[in-house]
Amino acid sequence: MYTKEYFRQQLSDIISPIEKYYNGGKVQYARHSAWYENLSADVEAFARPLWGLVPFWAGGGENETFEKLYITGITSGADKKNDGYWGDCHDKDQRFVEMAAFAYGLIFAPEKVWEPLKSTAKNNFEKWLYSINDKEVCDSNWTFFRVLVNVALKKVGRKYSQEQLDKDIARIDEFYLGNGWYIDGLHGQKDYYIGFAFHFYGLIYAVAMEDDDKERSDIYKERATEFAKTFIYWFDEDGEALPYGRSLTYRFAQAAFWGACILAGIRPFSLGVMKGILIRNIENWLSKNIFDTSGILSVGYDYSNLLMAEHYNAHGSPYWGLKAYIFLMLSDDHEFWSCDIEEMPKLDELKLIKEADMLVSRRNGKSVAYPAGTITDFACGQIVPKYLKFAYSAHFGFNVMRSNISIDEAACDSMLTFVVDGAVLVRRHLKSYNVENDRVVIEWSPFKGFDVKTVITPTTFGHTRSHEINSEYDCVAYDAGFAVASRDKDNIKTKDSFIAQARNDFQFCEVLTETGGEGCIIESSPNTNIRYSKTVIPAMKYEIHKGKNEIKTLIRDHLEG
Template identity: 50%
Template structure:
């Protein structure tokens, strides 16, 4: 749909949220959306689903729109009433309900007339007491600190009991996460992903708007950092509206653009309103073209289609509605320049750009946006960490694949990876993380080991045709190494593939990827990946080159990866 006016954006929101209306519980405090498993209990699952639509409803109300008010007034009253059967209950350390408090707190800060004032005195006391619980338990030292911060800001503004100490300590911890150039780390994590944009910066900008009068210096700091970050983050977006599929929590889908909505909401304008509007509008429209809803119109877990293979352990049926944060722009007044601005194309960006703090080089290659990360990630995380952070290349048009197992190539689906199979074994070993790395202006160099006794130094260099990979390998085993290109959509009308000599080629018509290798016994092949491994499309094939690696030798391989988007 065309997204130009405020009404257009409101309509987009209602198209996403209206299918939920008949699914709320009788007391409106629970929203059961499915039966897949997650690491927290049913009460938290259904409370999460109730809370997350608020990320767009609060801006809707703030901007003068109407809808869902009665559901959320009733739900808040019942969910925080210990005598009601739909009571959300008490807490434990690291409780998921602390996450969901942030959306409620946002509503209390920006639209108290919708969520606070209609409550009875008893209802207000119950809600305030329930929210205060976040101060009495342990929360992770990461972006979760902002949930505690926003709750205490809300309680303070309402004249309720709040924790001055926890508010101050939370802000101190957020400050300790700052690196430079507008980038944060997410607590102790070394990963740089969407949590920097749709969590830390997003909440920082909410804080900057809410507390500008009380803490002008800190609020200005949050804004200035967001401005610097925006100059890098814009490189993650494609001209067609898609964003780089990279890292964890991709089931939040259109939450990838949430930062831009917070950017304009906080009054930042270094990047013109028309450019920001273009990014958000194209992004939302791109997502509506994907198969992300079930037959009842409810968002599914997955990325380009319903897919539990790539999900994290914390993805519950209601989790994808975190993406509603991208509708924060609905909180802008009717006469804001954002609404009158024409949605503009992306500005001219450098074809190759080093993002130093993100540990990657970005490459705008034709109609594709490709990232070459250094493989900097946690050794153990939330699931499929190597696939989400440690491939050699990530593409807005090709996506990436997530392994179903570490056994045999087609189950591992090692696109954009150098995969090793040791003689006499069926296990597939890829880069899990880099032991050391260097990100330069025009290349990324990393040293890594897929398995003890195999050391690899990989150099990835952007080229006009795609990219070049140079690998230096020392192995204590006889093995075969498979250097794999992008994963290409299968079963299209114009699909074709070919493996011949030292190269292989796969084309869907719209996507083309060819790999060609120079090294010992180089041979082209096509890997028929298992269904539901690629995040963008359910069936795919991967062109690759195999090389023979002999025990005790130091081998140099060169693989040319050519890619084309029509």
Template identity: 45%
Template sequence: MEAIMDHGSRAYYEGLLLSMIEPLKGRFSPGKARLELGAETAGYGYRVAGMEGFSRLLWGMVPYWAGGGTDESLLPVFWEGLANGTNPASPEYWGDLQNKDQRMVEMAAIGYGMLMIPEKLWEPLSEETRTHLAEWLGQINLYSLAENNWQYFNVITNLALKHVGRPHSTQRLEEAMAKYESFYLGNGWYSDGLRPQKDYYISFAIHFYCLLYAKLMGGEDPVRAELFKARACEFAGTFLYWFDDEGKALPFGRSMTYRFAQGAFWSMCAMLELDVLPMGVLKGLIGRHMEQWLRQPIFDNGGVLSIGYAYPNLNISEGYNASGSPYWAFKTFALLALPAEHAFWKAESQPLPPLKARRVIPECDMLMLRRGYDVTALTAGQYPVLQLTHAAEKYAKFAYSTRFGFSCPRSYCQLHEAAPDSMLAFHVHNMIYVRRACLEYSVTETEVYSRWSPVEGIEVETRLIPTDKGHIRRHTITSQLECTAYDCGFAYPDLMEHTSTNCSQGVAKVADANGSSSVASETGKAIVITSAPNTNLIFPTAKIPAMEYRIPQGTISFETRIETEFREVQIQIGRGNGYEVCNS
């Protein structure tokens, strides 16, 4: 995909969406009920994965048509797919539901269409198809949903059925709304249900759906609608700190493969005309976010959005990521619901306003550090009740950066395969152990404190102290075991002959013409880890500067200084590395 040259007009975003859709048109199943994009799949199998791909395109096409988009070439495809997918007699029937079924997730996109553009995605259907579709969607009221953001699928589906005059459950809808309310933490933040983590599901799921409710139900339920809008405005004030001046969002948590869905909250704010930011600032933020994503090789050679982050990478995926899953990113096209004559499209894009260099967000246990074109979050760690793939790496590192991303291991057997950037890694019992849970923690503007145990017999107290160029880590370790620990800095792109490494005088440093990543200590041994390929989200090949410490039995304390340097504006892109070498 070509990068955006002018993100000012609705026509450009229309063209961008349609250019992403075009390579998919020949990949529908014969009955059009499935979008078949790849051989990889998720735990729910190929049939549901195909249905997921079909449904997720609607997150983009619905606002496109709602805002006046004129290309209707996919409408007959959706009509046929809805007819076959919901007909029990069809060989492409999507199947009957069960408890906590992935198909409940995908119902929401169909409901989105029925609510926003019934004249295109409901009224043209035959009466038989309408009956089948309503009965198929109605199954959601017979089964349980996960106690998290999934509750809103019940809300959207029942609102859609109500909107078109079909049987629905007001009781299930209200029960789901009550559960959502129980997730609220204050200051605009929610938790993702019973799970303690606060990640992008708060923005591109919970707030997104709450704002959709506010848009659709403002007349019928004005009190709740105004509450959701007010909370979104409050949330925006701190969520803004997750984005740097270049538009890059903080890589943190699960579902990184949804990529520019990171900006979906801002797009929904634009759709609702919320005063979360000045219009030009909001427009500039969305535009820069899309620009930087389109510089990355996120599409395969057939034009399909791949599983991965800055490049195709199954290593970082979740068990629920199938070939169509990345099209959740289409939620960011919500702004296309604004017609071409809307003032948003005429506004001049503006940079972010001045923001604090340090900002604590207690609701997500983060101390945010801003240096213009980089945002770093110092964390005490968030620990999922459900241990998802690479949960420790996605939630429990000491620091996360918009510029340097984070790494996920290939294994815990060898240091280079563990790739423990931004972690204190212990080599014990021939395995690598890192922080996974905290015994206690606190976050202030001057320090992030945590007490944790990587493995039985070792307990660590860590203090993260921000500095102008990074942060200092002060560790006190009480161990019953003799072992080795590695205090690791940020991973840095390995551009082979263009990348230099230096380990001398208590400093380990990886550098190129764009900048550097380094660690320093008066007591440790400087090393550089060449991490296994495809472990970092942003850099396919990377090196990690680190300090090696011998840990005796008893108590030991040491300090490691973490620093990064970079050109003010990042130069992208070099085959997915996020950088190209600058010789000027």
């Protein structure tokens, strides 16, 4: 079933609906704004389909319509004298991100996006791309964009900067933490970007520069091999990936790392295992409501949802997910196409990923992550719920906040939430943390006047949370479990003095206490959960008094045990 032609057609079905919106070197349709210029958003929407088209072309696929669209678009977009010019770039320009997609084309499919260009167009395109060397890029995974641009220009025999290339590779090394993990810039993110960005681009470099720079290529392959040994814990048996951190609207890009490994010829696991992770993830995504009524990928996660978006999500942003189709570059006779899909290997029930500051438990084929929550000052959209909850699960997803004026609009699943004078206060300031082999210890504060020490301990039934709270206020606190999908009448909710439970035909979450709480059910504001448009949250409600308070909450997230 899963032949090369099957996935070629799948890719064509994803990109065909946007064909009619091409306007030279821009793609323009439904307009909502990101924090960069609208022109850059249109260039982004033009460039990002290349993440799927380039491997499609490099692997022998033919689509004359899109070939013509890109030659026409590059010709007008790179020409300063043309009304469709992409514009001159400034420091930290969003267009640098999209240059990486063009570089991808020049490296792997030059016969489609470079050789058909006329001489003047080639000169213009070279000059526009080279301008990345004259400006500042964000000090993060963006450094790889400039690496790829210089590699691409070198590969097509045009002016490039070896000096800048060497500097950027050295800077990338400074982000490396060990055991395959990088830290993504000064804010300290350690999320799926490490696979989706650092290793994906590193493996592109390794494939493209194998003969020119074998030493560096081997280093990138070795690091990716090490990373895979812990990144595999982010994937459930059914293909779901752990929703944690930013940029979740790229969806199946979560699995792009595995395709890059296969292309680069590294085998941290058997080919059948990696094929299974990759294909299950893509197929799982395409079974969901991720397209709008015209067939265009929406901004959101399981459904269209701007509430959970980052400030940098424009209309074409989700097409970065097409990086997952890198495996279309494999030759027709590659063993990937004939090998069996294998199940996930046996994994540890509890895994410490020290470099990522988290524990991951593995039960019933599903992963739950318990992060320390170190990201507190990266203001780009709903960062608190994306990084600072006590637990993250693909099975439940998580909620984002609509407001902090009521507990239902705050929709705080998997958090300890304080309500003071009508204001909902959540975890915000990190004071210290320690991730151990069997627990996560965090000292934090939601607001001046509160000091909290939380110990999270995974168990066979879920996890426990012990909180020591020093408060300057008398107030109410809610210690909440996972958000459970509530499809109108099929959700069962119960509450009692020391227990609250919510379940449906595929989810179960129960919250208990032995320290004087009161069970309650929080009716989440609609569209706050990234997976389900309606959810309820079982929680324990505690009376917090001035001075020292100690509470303990048990979260049971499955019926066994």
